[in-house]
Amino acid sequence: xxxxxxxxxxxxxxxxxxxxxxxxxxxxxxxxxxxxxxxxxxxxxxxxxxxxxxxxxxxxxxxxxxxxx
Amino acid sequence: xxxxxxxxxxxxxxxxxxxxxxxxxxxxxxxxxxxxxxxxxxxxxxxxxxxxxxxxxxxxxxxxxxxxxxxxxxxxxxxxxxxxxxxxxxxxxxxxxxxxxxxxxxxxxxxxxxxxxxxxxxxxxxxxxxxxxxxxxxxxxxxxxxxxxxxxxxxxxxxxxxxxxxxxxxxxxxxxxxxxxxxxxxxxxxxxxxxxxxxxxxxxxxxxxxxxxxxxxxxxxxxxxxxxxxxxxxxxxxxxxxxxxxxxxxxxxxxxxxxxxxxxxxxxxxxxxxxxxxxxxxxxxxxxxxxxxxxxxxxxxxxxxxxxxxxxxxxxxxxxxxxxxxxxxxxxxxxxxxxxxxxxxxxxxxxxxxxxxxxxxxxxxxxxxxxxxxxxxxxxxxxxxxxxxxxxxxx
Numbered sequence: 001x002x003x004x005x006x007x008x009x010x011x012x013x014x015x016x017x018x019x020x021x022x023x024x025x026x027x028x029x030x031x032x033x034x035x036x037x038x039x040x041x042x043x044x045x046x047x048x049x050x051x052x053x054x055x056x057x058x059x060x061x062x063x064x065x066x067x068x069x
Numbered sequence: 070x071x072x073x074x075x076x077x078x079x080x081x082x083x084x085x086x087x088x089x090x091x092x093x094x095x096x097x098x099x100x101x102x103x104x105x106x107x108x109x110x111x112x113x114x115x116x117x118x119x120x121x122x123x124x125x126x127x128x129x130x131x132x133x134x135x136x137x138x139x140x141x142x143x144x145x146x147x148x149x150x151x152x153x154x155x156x157x158x159x160x161x162x163x164x165x166x167x168x169x170x171x172x173x174x175x176x177x178x179x180x181x182x183x184x185x186x187x188x189x190x191x192x193x194x195x196x197x198x199x200x201x202x203x204x205x206x207x208x209x210x211x212x213x214x215x216x217x218x219x220x221x222x223x224x225x226x227x228x229x230x231x232x233x234x235x236x237x238x239x240x241x242x243x244x245x246x247x248x249x250x251x252x253x254x255x256x257x258x259x260x261x262x263x264x265x266x267x268x269x270x271x272x273x274x275x276x277x278x279x280x281x282x283x284x285x286x287x288x289x290x291x292x293x294x295x296x297x298x299x300x301x302x303x304x305x306x307x308x309x310x311x312x313x314x315x316x317x318x319x320x321x322x323x324x325x326x327x328x329x330x331x332x333x334x335x336x337x338x339x340x341x342x343x344x345x346x347x348x349x350x351x352x353x354x355x356x357x358x359x360x361x362x363x364x365x366x367x368x369x370x371x372x373x374x375x376x377x378x379x380x381x382x383x384x385x386x387x388x389x390x391x392x393x394x395x396x397x398x399x400x401x402x403x404x405x406x407x408x409x410x411x412x413x414x415x416x417x418x419x420x421x422x423x424x425x426x427x428x429x430x431x432x433x434x435x436x437x438x439x440x441x442x443x444x445x446x447x448x449x450x451x452x453x454x455x456x457x458x459x460x461x462x463x464x
Binding site for chain 2: 017018019020024025026027028030031032033035037038039040041043044045047048051052053054055056057058059
C-alpha cells in the first residue's frame with residue numbers, strides 16, 4: 001500500500017506540469033527566478049546552518065562540517 | 070540493529086520516490102552562463118563570535134558541451150563564546166537508578182581564533198541535448214577539521230525543457246581533532262544521495278521537489294565539549310570529566326518543495342517548505358518566504374523570511390553516572406537542542422553597464438537571525454547579524 005502511494009505520488013508530480021513554449025518564458029528566464037538567487041550568500045548560510053541546525057539540506061553535498069561549538 | 074533497519078527503510082523510500090519521478094517525462098537542465106564572482110561577508114553573533122568570509126568563484130565553458138567551475142572561500146573566525154556545559158549534581162553508583170539527575174547549566178568563556186580555507190572544483194558535461202552529468206570535489210582545511218568531499222550527479226530533461234529530473238551522490242571524509250594536538254582524534258565518513266524534480270507549472274511558475282538522505286559514521290561529537298560530574302554538595306570539585314558522547318552513526322533525511330512565481334513582469338515570489346528527520350530523534354521543519362521587486366531594469370530588491378523549528382535529539386537530556394558505568398549519551402550541542410529560529414534578510418542588486426562582453430552586477434545584503442532554545446540545561450538565546458557585498462560578472 002505504501003509503495004503504491006509512493007508511485008502514485010511520483011505520477012502526480014507530472015500531472016500538474018505544463019508545456020510552455022519558448023516564446024512564453026520571458027518571466028521564467030528573469031534573473032529573479034534563478035535558483036539560488038544569491039549563490040554566494042547561500043554557501044555561507046548553509047555552512048552556518050550546519051553548525052546550528054540539525055536539518056539536512058538536500059541541495060548541499062555531504063560533509064564539510066566544523067569542530068566548533 | 071535499529072540503524073541497519075533505518076538504512077534499509079530509507080533506501081527503499083528513496084528508491085520508490087526516484088522510480089515514481091522517472092515514470093513521468095523529464096527534461097534537460099538549462100545551460101549555465103559564464104560567470105565570475107567575488108564576495109565578502111561578515112557574520113557576528115551575540116556571544117561574541119565573528120566570522121569574516123571572503124569568497125571567489127568562476128564558471129566558464131571550455132568546449133561546446135563542457136563547463137568548468139572553481140571556487141575558493143575562507144572563514145576567519147574569532148570568538149570569545151560563552152561555552153555552555155552540562156553539569157550534573159548527582160552522583161550515583163547504582164546503575165539501576167533511573168531517576169533524573171539534577172542538571173544545571175554552567176558556563177565558561179572560551180576564546181579562540183582560527184582560519185579555514187576551502188577549495189571547490191567542478192566539471193559539467195552535456196552528453197546529449199537532454200542528458201548532462203557533473204562531477205565535483207571540495208576540500209576544506211582548518212586547524213581542527215579537514216574535509217575531502219566528492220559528488221557525482223546527472224540530470225535528464227524532456228525535449229521541450231519543461232521538466233528535469235536529477236540525481237546526485239556525495240561522499241565525504243572528515244578528520245576531526247583539537248587545535249594544538251599532534252594528530253587528529255578520529256574521522257567522520259558521510260554518504261549522501263539526493264533526487265530532484267523540477268517542472269514548469271505555467272509560463273509564470275516553477276516547482277522544484279528535492280529529497281535527500283545522508284548517513285554519517287565515525288566521531289560525531291565535538292572534541293571540545295566535556296561534561297563534569299559532581300557529587301552532591303561539592304560544586305567546586307568535579308569527580309571526573311566525560312567527553313561528550315553521542316552515537317557513532319546517524320541517518321538523516323529531508324524532503325523539500327520550492328515554488329517560484331512571477332506575479333507580474335516585475336514582482337516575483339518564492340516559497341520553500343522543508344521537513345527533516347533523523348534516527349537520533351530530531352524532527353523539524355523550515356519555512357521560507359521571499360519576494361523580489363524590480364522597480365527599474367537595473368535594480369532588483371528582495372526580502373526574505375525564514376522560520377525554523379526542531380525537536381531535540383532523543384538523548385539530549387542524558388543521564389549521568391559517576392563510576393562503574395560507561396558514559397551514557399550526553400551532549401549540550403546547540404545543533405541537537407529543541408529550538409526555534411527566525412531570520413529576515415534583505416538584498417539590493419544593481420546592474421551596471423555591460424563591459425568586456427559581461428554584465429556586471431553588485432549586490433549588498435543583510436540578515437538578522439534570532440535563535441531561541443528550549444531545553445534543560447537552558448542554552449542562551451543567540452542573535453546573529455550577517456552583512457555582505459558581492460560583485461558578479463556574467464554573460
